[in-house]
Amino acid sequence: MDVLRTPIINSPIAIKNSNVSLFLKREDLIHPFISGNKYRKLKYNISEAKRLKKTTLLTFGGAFSNHIAATAYAGNIYGLNTIGVIRGAELDTQIESNPTLKFARACGMDLHFISRVQYRHKMSPDFHNRLNDLFGDFYLIPEGGTNALAVQGCEEILTKDDEQFDVICCCVGTGGTIAGLINASKPHQRIIGFPALKGDFLRKDIRKFATQDNWELMSDYHFGGYAKINPELIAFINRFKNTCNIPLDPIYTGKMMYGLFDLIEKGYFPQNSKILAIHTGGLQGLAGMNVKLKRKNLPLIEV
Numbered sequence: 001m002d003v004l005r006t007p008i009i010n011s012p013i014a015i016k017n018s019n020v021s022l023f024l025k026r027e028d029l030i031h032p033f034i035s036g037n038k039y040r041k042l043k044y045n046i047s048e049a050k051r052l053k054k055t056t057l058l059t060f061g062g063a064f065s066n067h068i069a070a071t072a073y074a075g076n077i078y079g080l081n082t083i084g085v086i087r088g089a090e091l092d093t094q095i096e097s098n099p100t101l102k103f104a105r106a107c108g109m110d111l112h113f114i115s116r117v118q119y120r121h122k123m124s125p126d127f128h129n130r131l132n133d134l135f136g137d138f139y140l141i142p143e144g145g146t147n148a149l150a151v152q153g154c155e156e157i158l159t160k161d162d163e164q165f166d167v168i169c170c171c172v173g174t175g176g177t178i179a180g181l182i183n184a185s186k187p188h189q190r191i192i193g194f195p196a197l198k199g200d201f202l203r204k205d206i207r208k209f210a211t212q213d214n215w216e217l218m219s220d221y222h223f224g225g226y227a228k229i230n231p232e233l234i235a236f237i238n239r240f241k242n243t244c245n246i247p248l249d250p251i252y253t254g255k256m257m258y259g260l261f262d263l264i265e266k267g268y269f270p271q272n273s274k275i276l277a278i279h280t281g282g283l284q285g286l287a288g289m290n291v292k293l294k295r296k297n298l299p300l301i302e303v
């Protein structure tokens with residue numbers, strides 16, 4: 001699997017009154033639907049599924065999941081059937097009004113909705129047996145796409161040129177991306193993760209795959225939890241788009257950049273630090289988030 005046709009650029013980001021430098025690695029430009037880290041995570045999994053002569057990919061995700069959109073699209077172009085096990089039994093009547101699910105279905109993904117309680121047990125052997133009874137044989141990709149092959153793919157985000165940076169920042173969902181960055185980093189580099197959700201389980205999950213200790217998590221920028229946002233975050237994302245001409249998503253990259261700007265403003269980084277933040281993509285989720293914001297009468301994210 002290779003949709004990567006152009007080299008990834010590191011865009012300089014101007015920051016006022018600061019003597020650190022900041023660059024944003026534009027992994028979001030890899031592809032409109034298999035974007036950012038989801039491309040990195042699927043790459044070796046799709047090769048492995050093909051090697052094992054599997055004909056179907058099965059994976060899990062929520063209503064606006066970037067991973068579901070990416071898997072549906074990738075399966076379609078690489079000739080694999082896809083099954084998406086979706087969190088929320090009520091969503092099966094809302095496909096038309098949910099841009100992510102509508103897109104996944106249009107790519108040929110078979111959507112299978114389960115309750116939130118069932119979803120919590122989605123990795124149990126019992127549940128897998130049930131899925132096998134329903135769908136036959138499949139290649140299973142965990143939620144968020146994270147497994148050892150995904151981490152291997154994410155190790156390719158950093159290049160030789162990136163060795164000049166002192167600090168590398170990324171968003172954290174399941175921890176696969178940061179684990180890849182940690183493994184690919186040099187001893188003089190520090191990796192800082194910005195979790196998009198609350199909870200202490202992340203450190204353990206990251207340690208499962210990470211081979212070095214040069215990392216930390218900044219846990220104060222999740223805005224109340226996964227997919228929770230507020231008008232301040234929306235204003236930040238819109239301001240960033242207007243000044244840098246780079247779109248951010250509200251679930252991951254917006255929170256990371258908000259946090260990173262806050263840390264820079266507070267003088268967290270030593271003078272002359274060179275910082276590289278990874279734009280992990282996720283822009284397909286904007287449409288769905290704007291549907292939600294409109295319903296709540298909140299300001300929209302400019303696209």
Ligand SMILES: *Cc1c(COP(=O)(O)O)cnc(C)c1O
Nearest residue numbers: 173174175176177252280281282
């Ligand atoms: C899925 C996703 C993440 C989270 O990556 P993990 O490897 O699960 O930590 C970060 N950013 C974006 C845009 C994503 O879609």
